[in-house]
């Protein structure tokens with residue numbers, strides 16, 4: 091019960107990683123404020139539906155949530171539908187930045203007054219991606235994820251005096267609905283992508299949730315401003331390169 095009685099705000103609560111986070115947070119004893127575009131099917135202590143790409147909706151939702159203290163924010167909503175630079179047109183740039191950077195930044199900043207001075211401190215955990223660390227496709231999405239890593243470091247540095255810790259988890263590929271369109275185009279995509287991962291498998295939504303829970307919990311009380319890859323070793327080294335040069 092690492093977060094017993096703590097009020098935790100979770101965005102993207104209805105998605106693949108969000109569902110695993112909901113389960114992990116409930117098991118940790120948290121009071122969860124679930125946020126998503128549509129929350130009707132989500133079982134939570136509080137539910138707040140808004141489109142995080144809409145700044146006015148996002149600010150209004152944050153103001154309602156911030157009427158009571160917030161101990162933890164897990165900023166998880168995100169995604170992309172665009173893989174390469176050719177397909178990254180102006181609409182894709184604006185959309186991926188709005189969803190993965192602007193929405194998360196506006197929302198987290200608006201919650202700060204409710205997160206300052208909490209007993210035992212407060213924590214923000216941003217679900218970024220290995221794409222924010224190195225380039226694996228989806229240029230605008232990757233730029234937005236790199237931006238949110240910088241944002242988390244800014245919060246860690248400037249808000250630490252108010253007891254707030256801010257950290258990032260950077261997942262590698264995770265089999266969630268985010269991959270549905272790619273899987274429809276290439277049915278064997280997971281087998282092919284798995285070959286790039288040193289552990290010989292992808293990470294699960296529960297493994298990402300566990301890392302986020304750790305960073306949100308008192309077990310990480312001395313940790314702030316960090317980026318934790320949860321990527322089965324992808325960013326540790328280049329396995330296909332090693333296989334080629336040692337053949």
Ligand SMILES: NC(=O)c1ccc[n+]([C@@H]2O[C@H](COP(=O)([O-])OP(=O)(O)OC[C@H]3O[C@@H](n4cnc5c(N)ncnc54)[C@H](O)[C@@H]3O)[C@@H](O)[C@H]2O)c1
Pocket residue numbers: 101102103104105106107108125126127128140141142143166167168169170189217218219220260261262263264265266267268269
């Ligand atoms: N699945 C992966 O391979 C992977 C890898 C690295 C990082 N991530 C990141 O993990 C997070 C969760 O991804 P997932 O795989 O669970 O994806 P998902 O598509 O299963 O879930 C995304 C969630 O975000 C919500 N969302 C999307 N647009 C929204 C909007 N405009 N307003 C409000 N909510 C919105 C969706 O409704 C959904 O609940 C994302 O930030 C994603 O970028 C995923």
